[in-house]
Amino acid sequence: MTNAQTTLTAGKAAVTVDQENGCRLSSLRIDGTELLRQGPKYGSFPMVPWCGRIAYGRFRNGGETHQMPLNHLPHPHALHGTGRDTAWRVSRVEDSFAAFTYDLAAPWPYPGRVTQLVELAEDSLTLTMGVEAASDSFPAQAGWHPWFLRNLGTGRDVELDFAPAWQEERGDDHLPTGRRIDPLPGPWDDCFGMPDGVAVTLTWPGALELKVTSRAEWVVVYDEQDEAVCVEPQSGPPNGLNTMPRLVTPIDPLEISTTWSWRSLA
Structure with a gap:
């Protein structure tokens, strides 16, 4: 461990965790090839204790209303948690x-x-996150926001393959309207329902195939930037603290995991 970062290795795979910067994965290298967009805001970061957006930063817990900082101005919502x-x-x-x-x-x-656990194998990476309440119960979400490079420098751009049961209709305010619609073609900044578990395949033709899986039932896909695409398994939809609150109690923590598995196509 150097410079407040932790590097794990298994075979030809190496992952670096920057625990000082939000416990994000700052690097994932497979046989020397970097998969994650580089930079202090990128890599892959945990979203906790909420995922995506909280509408205008406000959520309710029982009779109490709480205001979270609007942390991506001029964006009007609170984004991606505090972790x-x-x-x-x-x-x-x-x-x-x-x-x-x-x-x-x-x-x-x-x-x-x-808590976040990081477990690396020669052909996979498993991330597990838990949220525990110390006293009062509260609504929470957890998930991950990886920035996978669109192009690995070895061939064509990445291709996404997934079969969601529905897409959350997105309003002009970028929040789900509450309507579930048939999935639309991309580009996306959208949340999809996968009730049998998240399963998304990223293929860099001629280079690598990577599968993102999770028992979670929600995934946000964001591919509106040239440099990278995001495949974000999470425990609930954007603004879920308000629309689908999952209470964490001292005897009922929130737990979520995701596995990224890969194979070479070279």
């Missing part, structure tokens, strides 16, 4: 496994703890 903006602690490191934690704190109004 990506804080330093995490290393609690355990082995050659191909590491565990990280951080304690929920202001501006999030409820005490609790978040």
